[in-house]
Amino acid sequence: MNGMAKPREPDRMTRPGTGTGTGAFRPAGVTVLRPRPTISLLLHRRSAAVAVTLLLLLGVAMTAAACLGQTYIPPAEVWHTLRTGSGQYDLVVNELRVPRIVLGALVGVALGLAGALVQTVTRNPLASPDVIGVGHGAAAATVLALSFGFVNSPSAMPAVSVVGGLAAAALVYVLAWRHGMQPSRFVLTGVGIGVALSAVVQLYLADSELEAAEQVKLWLTGSLNGRGWEQAGPLAVVLLLSLPALVWAGRAVRPLGLDGDTAASLGVRVDRTRLALTVLGVVLAATATGAAGPIGFVALTAPQLARRLTRTPQLPLVCSALAGAVILVTADLAARTVLPPLEVPVGALTSLVGGPYLLWLLGRNRVGG
Amino acid sequence: MSVKRLAWPAATLAVAAAVLLSLAVGTRPVPLSEVLNALLHGGSSPDALVVRSLRLPRTEIGLTAGAALGVAGAALQAVTRNPLADPGILGLSQGAAAGVVLGIATGLANGFSGYVWYAFAGAVLAACLVYGIAARGRGGASPVKLALAGTALSAMTAGGTTVVLTSSSAALDQFRFWQVGSLSGRDADTVVEMLPFLAAGALLVLACARGLDALALGDETARALGHRVGVVRVCAALGATLLVASAVAAAGPIAFVGLAVPHLARRLTSGRHRSLLPLSALLGAALLVGADVAGRVVRAPAEVPAGVMTALVGVPVLVVLVRRKGTAV
Amino acid sequence: MTVRAFKRKAVTAMAAVTVVGGLLAGCSSSTADNDAEKTGDGSQNKVIGASEGPSAAPSTLATGMGADTDTDGTFPRTVTHFEGKTTIKAKPTKIAVLSTGQLDDLLSLGTVPTATTRADNAGLVPDYLADAFPADKSKLDAMTDAGTRQAPNLETLAAAKPDLILANDSLGDLYPKLSKIAPTVITAGNGINWKRDLLLVGDAIGKGQQAQKLLDGIVEDAHEKGEALSKTSVSMLRFTPGRTRMFGVSSFTGSIAVDMGLDRPKSQQFKAISEDIGAESIDKADGDWIFYSVQGDADKTDAASVLAGPLWKSMSAVKSGHAVKVDDDPWYLNAGPTAARLVVLQLAEDISK
Structure with missing residues (x-):
């Protein structure tokens, strides 16, 4: 019981100014005095409200992404085209926009989940899968495979990455x-290995003929351009298959938010749980990277955003997933529309926005460990 | 004790060996006798031209930039009291590089003497941002926070550059040239232009040497010993930033020299900065020149930029350091 | 430090070094791979039919490829290309070209496309093409800008409503999407394939015979102009930021030198399309003549230091004023018949001086 309340203390200490605002939703003393079921209910109620809100936001973002672009298509027309699968907008809606939006949402979900899992394991809100080397590893493997001729087309990249x-x-x-x-x-080693792997990528890019190198570079920044069902399919399968594991993870992450000793005293085999959660997170992140290239900072920001909204001590998995989807769908919409007719790699946009957010988080001192 | 007595001759020998290799090894096979002949007597044979007009300048730049980065790394580690401080990890090099790219893109900077001011501005800005953010709040500027702030800054710069390059690809050429640290193709008189900046930076850092020793004992003790902690920190950091900026302006962003070298130097000598700093300079020079030589060999006839090679050498050092028990991570 | 602690440290260090070393070892061995066959960058860079050694540009369509009819202008026709078969129902009037060289192909065949993409460091229409086709200026200006060559904007492309899309193999991944927008023909890409790509483009727009005639004319012209020249060796160099490359026999300009019967320096008779050359061995690229190009602004990249260096000035071609700076676009970037004519003309004019 005391354990549940413990991780909140630093929260209050570092943000004295927001204390009353937090209290309005979570009356002082409730978490400490009330028996456990009440707390879970309280937490769940707020989490559920946030989840519903995020779902609505996702709906808005996806609708906007389906309507906006080279030509504006009214929502009613989009809906009609989707249902009938024909009409003058069939090509743009059903072939170009919708597959890309769905892929974006799925990649966002996978990255949000992966971020929440890895951040829970490392007890460091700044450690996302891209920080511990997943993105760099995928990039290096792809460049190496192309360089050695193990794969002969970029379409084989997902498996390699x-x-x-x-x-x-x-x-x-x-x-x-x-x-x-x-x-x-873990985090520092990850940062170091990331640097080494990007050195390897540069080593090989220096040797490729220009046009191919440009192609690889585009992939390395992460882009959803021209992608769709072929990439979304495998990702959806992996997400579905990991559903049981995710349900288990939803329970397992709770005690991990505590420090190692407390968790161990609660009877959790900390290291084994950590390993399992890390593997799950890394598989999700790697699959997402295979589908869209390494898109930075989504896995990092989505769980933090979700946590700020739900105000739970642990990272909420469902809300992280939804937040990831909202972020990515919105970023990709921006990537297609900010500099028409140019396609900005979506990974560049998320880094541009995510970098300052990471710095801001650091400034707010949300670092555990 | 014997190790420490041997440190200076060994470091000098390492520098000499690196210089010799740098002059003798390259994509063009030049016999050693020719190398010596070219150095001593000049001559206008192609071999002599290669040695004197290409290998000599890049060796000089390697020596000076390596020494600058070594000293800067030692100073930064003392100032932040952080074993993982490195101009690359802290984002200083990237900040300086971004400054240079900005200077090139706006057409305001040309050649080293133009680059160096932009590099300096970029590095100072990056240093303030990274350290300022990491030092805020609970726990101070811990290695993890510094590293992450540096990573975030680098990612941000990269993202911004990509967006800019997508919209105007005209700046792409110069950017590619600068993106990775390299010693090749830089102007021969760069070294001469670098010297005043290096001297100023080195003097600033060396003047703080005793203060840096005291910092290691903790701020309280340092104050008790009569040092003005704030002044020492600012002076040393400013000197280090100046050194990093001139190294980057001359050779592009080069990571990990500043990380690995001071640790090696600390093993070889006492912890006193009066000897630690010069030894770091020697070892830094040897490492960068050595990395440049390796870069010429691994993918011949193509050249691998020295910055890529130092990253590959430096990361194992980082991993070992992070695993070390004493490292407060 | 205890012995155990030291051992542990040593083991870690060795593990880390092994990892990095392995990566480096990988690097050095790949160079050999690239020499044998330019598989380095995936299929798009393979010189088709050139793995056996240096070869000139293949002058016929790849086996089984092309249209099912030999008569120009008959439609419908089915074209076999590098990603499958495509049926084109009627004579295409609104064509979109996405890849390097294809704009040159179309303009040379007398057709102006409706949409195209831009290369890095370049506008929508390369200068040499704008100069060569002044009559088409208004049509060229009206072309839809469909983004960059690497990431064409598919919605913009769809909005241009093309009735034929041309792209090369480097965009092979987009083929499923492109072919939903319009019938799509994928060419091989890369300079060395310029002749067979021209023929395939010709077949796709119903001008296969015309393309063949155009090609024969260029080859014959190159042969005649080459015969008139005294025996010389030409060296081909391209400076891009941070890299310098020699172009071999199996490259676009290399194939033109073959057609003209010009010799190449020994250092440039390799199998790959191009080979890196270091600043300190730049004199390996010496020949009777050097035709070099600089991508971007020479003053701001390392090309400047090489070109101003004493080694460059010591080369015999440079000393005798036989080092010619050429336009990067037609020589080393875009490969098509108009570029080929320009290269032939410049080679002939300069060498006969």
Whole structure:
């Protein structure tokens, strides 16, 4: 019981100014005095409200993305085209916009989940899968595979990048392991391996002929241009298959928000749970990277945003997933429309927005560990 | 003790070996006798021209930039009291590089003497931003926070550059040229232009050497010993930033020299900065020149930029450091 | 430090070094791969039919490719190309070209496309094409800008309502989407394939015979102009920011030198399309003549230091004033018949001076 309240304390200490605002939703003392079921209910009620709001936002973002672009298509027309599968907008809506939007939402969901899982494991809100090497690993593997001719077209990239992402994360995990897993060591090792892997990418890019190199570079920044059902399918399958694991994870992450000793005293085999959650998060992130290239900062910002909204001590999985989808769908809409007719790689936009957010988080001192 | 007595000759030897290799090894096979002949007597044979007009300048730039980064790394580690401080990790190099790219893109900067001011402005801005943000709040500027702030800044710069380049690809050429740290193709008189900046930076840092020693004991003790902690920090950081800026303006962003070198130097000598700083300069010079030589060999006839090579050498050092028990991460 | 602690540290360090070392070892071995066959960048860069050694540009369509009819102007026709078969029902009037060289192909065949993409560092229409087709200026200005070559904007493309899309293999991934917008023909891409790409483009727009005639004319012209020249070796160099490359026999300009019967320096008789050359061995690229181009602004990249360096000035071609700076676009970027004519003309004029 006391454990549940503990992680909130720093929250209050670092943000004295917002204390009353928080109190309005969570009366002082409730979390400490009331028995557990009440708390869960309280938390769930707010989380549910946030989830519904995010779902609505996602609906708005997806509708906007379906309507806006080279030509504006009224929502009614979009709906009609979707239902009948014909009409003058059939090509633009059903072939170009909708598959891309759905893929964007799925990638966002996967990244949001992956971010929440990895951040919980490392107890560091700044450690997202891209920080621990998944994106860099995927990039390096792709460039190496193309360079050695293991794959002969960019369409084989997804499989390669999934393997690369997993391998890089495993390498980081092994190198950071020493008498157990210390989260901040994990993060620093990840940052280092990330730098080494991007050096490898540069090594190989320097050798490719220009046109192909440009193609790879575009992929390396992350883009949804020209992608759709072929990429969304496998990602959806992976997400569905990981659903049972995610349900388990939803329960398992709670005690992990506590410090190691408290969690251990609660009877959780901390290291094993951490490993399982990390593997799950990395698989999700790597699959998303395979589908759209390494899109930075979504996995980092989505869980933080969700947590700020739900005000739960743990990272809420469902809300993180939804927040990820909202962020990515919106960013991709911007990527298609800010500099017409140019397509800005969506990964560049998320980095541009996510970088300052990370700095701001650092300034707010949300660092655990 | 014997190790420490050997440190200076060993470091000098390492620099000499790196210089010799840098003059003798390259995509063009030049016999050693020719190299010596070219250095001593000049001559206008193609071999002699290569040695004197290409290898000598890049070796000089490697020596000076490497020394600058080594000293800057040692100073930054002392100032932040953080074993993982490095101009690259802290985002200083990227900040300086972004400054240079901005200067090029706006057409205001040309050549080293133009670049260096933009590099300096960029590095100072990055240093303030990263340190200012990381030092706020609970726990102060911990290694993790500094590293993440540096990473965030680098990612932001990269994202912004991509957007700019997508809309106007005219700046692409110059940017590519600057993106990775490299010693090749820089102007021969760059070194001469670099010297005043390097000297100023080195003097600033060296003047603080005793203060930096005291900082290691903690701010309270340092104050008790009569040091003005704030002044020491600002002076040393300013000197280090000046060194980083001139190194970046000359050679582009080069990571990890400033990280690995001071640790090695600390092993070889006492912790006193009066000897630590010069030794870091020697080792930094040897490392960067060595990395440049390796970059010429691994993918010949193409050249790998020295910045890529130092990252590949530096990361294992980082991993070992992070795993070390004493490292407060 | 205890012995155990030291051992542990050593093991970690070794593990880390092994990882990095492995990556480096990978690097060096890949160079050999690239030499044998330019598979380095995936299929799009393979010189088709050139893996056996240096070869000139293949002058016929790849086996089984092209249209099912030999008569110009008959439609419908089915064209077999690098991503499958495409049926084109009627003579295309609104064509979109997405890849390098294809704009040159179309203009040379007397057709102005409706939409195109832009290359890096370049406008929508390369200067040399704008100069060569002044009569088409208004039509060229009216072309739809469909974004960059690497990431064409598909919605803009769809809005232009093309009735034929041309792209090369580097955009092969987009083929499913493109073919939903309009019938799409995928060419091989890369300079060395310029002749067979021209023929395939010709087949796609119902001008296969015309394309063949155009090609024969260029080859014959190149042969005649080459015969008139004394025996010389021409070196081909391209400076891009941070890199310098020599172009071999199996490149676009290299194939033109073959057609003209010009010799190449020994250093440029390799199998790959191009090979890197370091600043310190730039004199390896010496020949009777050097035709070099600089991408972007020479003053602001390392090309400047090479070109101003004593080694460059010591080369025999440079000393005798035989180093010619050429336009990067037709020589080393766009490969098409108009570019080929320009290259032939410049080679002939300069060398006969």
